[in-house]
Amino acid sequence: DTEVTQTPKHLVMGMTNKKSLKCEQHMGHRAMYWYKQKAKKPPELMFVYSYEKLSINESVPSRFSPECPNSSLLNLHLHALQPEDSALYLCASSQDAGGPGYGYTFGSGTRLTVV
C-alpha cells in the first residue's frame, strides 16, 4: 500500500461546529504532516509528527488540534473555525522526519469550507 488516505474529501462546517479530519497510511512511515493549501498558493506547513510525537507546530491557532493515535493515523480536530480557514487540508507522510530526503507522499486532501 503506497497511499495516504484522507477522509472526508469534502467538508462544509459552520463556525460553531466541531469536526475532525482523518489521515491514514500503511507504508510504515514514521513522520506525518498536516499542510494547508489555499487556491493557487503553495502548501503551508501546520504540524509535524515524528514517531507519534508532535515535533513542530508552526504557530497554528488553537482552533486546530492535531492528534496522532498511532503510527498509521493522524487526525486534525477543528473547532470554532473562521471562514478564512476554508482551504484544502493535506496530510503527508515520509519515512523519517529527520532522515535522508525521502519524498513526502501526500493524500488527496480534504476540501474544507467554513460557512
Added chain:
Amino acid sequence: GQSLEQPSEVTAVEGAIVQINCTYQTSGFYGLSWYQQHDGGAPTFLSYNALDGLEETGRFSSFLSRSDSYGYLLLQELQMKDSASYFCAVRDRAGGFKTIFGAGTRLFVKA
C-alpha cells in the same frame, strides 16, 4: 526563516525542454525537493537533491548547487499532461526538520 524563489509561470510547446529555476535561503539546508501538482490534485514527489549535481528520473532531471543556493528542474520531451504547477521545496533542519514549499511555477504546455 526560509525563502524560495521560482518563476510564477512558464510556457513551452509539446516535445520541447523546459527548465524551472529555484533559488533559496535557509539557515539549515538539508535538501531540495520538487513536487508536481495538477489542478484539483495532490502534490506528487518528483525528485530530491541533497548533494551537488544532477539527478535523473526518466524525463525529469533535477540539479543542485549548494554554493549558489540554486537548483532547477528540467523537463524533457514535454507532453500536454505535464501542464501543472511545480513546487521546489527546501528541507530545513533548523528548528526541527521541515519541508517548506516555494510559491510554485505554473507550466503551460501548448500543442
